[in-house]
Amino acid sequence: MQDNNKKFTLWLLAWPIFIELFLQLMLGAADTLMVSKISDEAVAVVGFSNQIFYALTLLIMTVASGAGILIAQMIGAKKEQDARTIAIMTVNVSVMIGLILSVFLYTKPLVIVQWLQLPDSLLPMAEIYISIVGAGMVLTSLMLALSTVIRNTGNTRGPMYTAIAMNIVHVFLNYAFIFGAFGFPEWGLTGVAISTVISRLFATIMLLVMFVNSFENKIGFKDLRLFNMKLFKDVMKIGWPLGVSNSAYMIAQLVLFSFIAVIGAEELATRTYLNTLESFCFMLGYSIALAVQIQIAHLYGAGRTREAYASAYRALWIAIVLAIINAIIILVFGKQLLGLFSNNSNIIILGVSMLGLNLILQTGKSLNMVVGGALNAVGDTRYTMIVSVCCQLLITVVMSYWLGVYLGWGLLGIYVAMITDEYVRGFLAFYRWRGRKYLYRVERAERRKLEAHTTTQLE
Secondary structure, three states: OOOHHHHOOHHHHHHHHHHHHHHHHHHHHHHHHHHHOOOHHHHHHHHHHHHHHHHHHHHHHHHHHHHHHHHHHHHHOOOHHHHHHHHHHHHHHHHHHHHHHHHHHHHOOHHHHHHOOOOHHHHHHHHHHHHHHHHOHHHHHHHHHHHHHHHHOOOOHHHHHHHHHHHHHHHHHHHHHHHOHHHOOOOOHHHHHHHHHHHHHHHHHHHHHHHOOOOOOOOOHHHHHOOOHHHHHHHHHHHHHHHHHHHHHHHHHHHHHHHHHHHOHHHHHHHHHHHHHHHHHHHHHHHHHHHHHHHHHHHHHOOOHHHHHHHHHHHHHHHHHHHHHHHHHHHHOHHHHHHHHOOOHHHHHHHHHHHHHHHHHHHHHHHHHHHHHHHHHOOOHHHHHHHHHHHHHHHHHHHHHHHHHHOOOOHHHHHHHHHHHHHHHHHHHHHHHHHOHHHHHHHHHHHHHHHHHHHHHHO
8 A cells, every 4th residue: 555644645535526516517517518408498407306316315325434544543543444344334235224224215206396396398308217217226325335435445546546437427418418419319407417327327337446455454345244243333522513413414405496496587597607617716725625524533543633733724825815716717707708608688687696795604614514524534523513404494594584585685695595504603613623622632642542551560
């Protein structure tokens, strides 16, 4: 294996994650751009449905996120066998969760969208898209588990290569199925759904090959039976608060989109286009946040708490600067960029007016992502859970409805609520990190070991 100290540096971790995220965002942008050639209604369906899939993805990440953090900590503590066992258990549990979701979404595609009040005119397209893409949730679940495990061993390049391949396959099939190119049938939105499932299957196969070679002791079929209850409890101790946080975020985002759907179909399409553009604003910051979380977990496991503490601040400033630069670029070229997706003047005017607020939003997102991720890396997930649940309920949901729907501010009210949520959570996480609670705990334990060792030598 590579030298761990070199492998877990911020730059070596961050740049492949950035490329991976960038390609995923390009995939989403290509999706939106191609689907926009079908109709704005089709874009609204894809945007709405993808929010549902994203929310379920966060639920799937309950186990994977906790496992990823613990794997990095175990490798830092030079306990690779335990890290390997955690990785295997994570994949097994993720497959079971994915199968359950696949069956539900394939058989009951309209249950969620009707509950979230998607306009009746969009229901036929939503039923087709959700049933096909939803049937492949087992692939999404497995893909996420595999990439999380691989990434937290310090190999961030593997998922990057997978993203490149998946991006190429998906864009090619999208073009072929939407427009009937290269002799393929012209399937429209149905083709987009089929393309999504096929590209994820391809990515899953690639990641499985990498997974079996992720540790010095190669993983075989017989290892899939491995299960260690103590390690699983350790994973869930970190993971269940992350799961609750993700669920709170999931519910809040779904409710948020239901509010926008109530406001109007144009607003829903606008928010979908803005989601695509805004993704380019925070992808660099988010790649830094993911990288520093892995780095801090590794340093924390190795007992290098001072380096872990300083790493969060260094990453924070880098993430904020990059997010601001990207937000300014999007703001300056906003009209032209939105024009690529839609020729509806109302959508373009509304979207451009929101991009000024996006500059403020992205700074708060960077603060929240980096410092919140640092807290999660050391296992302080219960605090982030409490903050997340309270803020999602009181700010994202209540404030969004009050401003956006009740007072009639529309999309402006939604953005004001999102900005408030990001900054409140970000500053609360920053305050907690400065307290160094979990870092001091490790330092005290190390001092006790040193004192005990010194006492033994004197005796």
